[in-house]
Amino acid sequence: SQTIHQWPATLVQPVGSPLSLECTVEGTSNPNLYWYRQAAGRGLQLLFYSIGIDQISSEVPQNLSASRPQDRQFILSSKKLLLSDSGFYLCAWSAGRVIGELFFGEGSRLTVL
């Protein structure tokens, strides 16, 4: 069966520090991969979307970036965190042929101080 792992689960970082959140999917190949951010009291904002290695679409500008070094690994990064980067980050995957059925990780809560 397919599983998705996301870490770290909780992170407290000072403003200006770097960020790396990792996500790995097991039990499937060629997944579509996603990073969403959920700010307090708000919905989910799509940050990045990838249909394959080196195929990453960015939905938001600013200081976040994503990489997909392997087929089932998706990394969210920042060189310098801002206060506004605080939130709950969710990684998700979907099979290419199954429209919209996203499978989410447990999330990473980031607090920037």
Added chain:
Amino acid sequence: AQSVTQPDIHITVSEGASLELRCNYSYGATPYLFWYVQSPGQGLQLLLKYFSGDTLVQGIKGFEAEFKRSQSSFNLRKPSVHWSDAAEYFCAVVAPGGRRALTFGSGTRLQVQP
């Protein structure tokens, strides 16, 4: 651009009462529609989805949703709410044939009173 509106930020119902969570979408054509549920501090789980056909769709945990084209709505319902249904509920859409990334509504937080 497509958008999803969940007009109720927070709803409180008594256990055993019926529930309806509202979702309206704005899109040029009928999108694919979804409802997800999120327990506190957790990821999201798919409840149900609508692509075409029968406008009343059944999902997991006793939930159902009805697609109404004339109202651009896809409201989620449950006849009798259980305390374990307390969670946040998200409506989402994706354009048929478009990129496969969902657009989510802002969510409705459901509280269940004993």
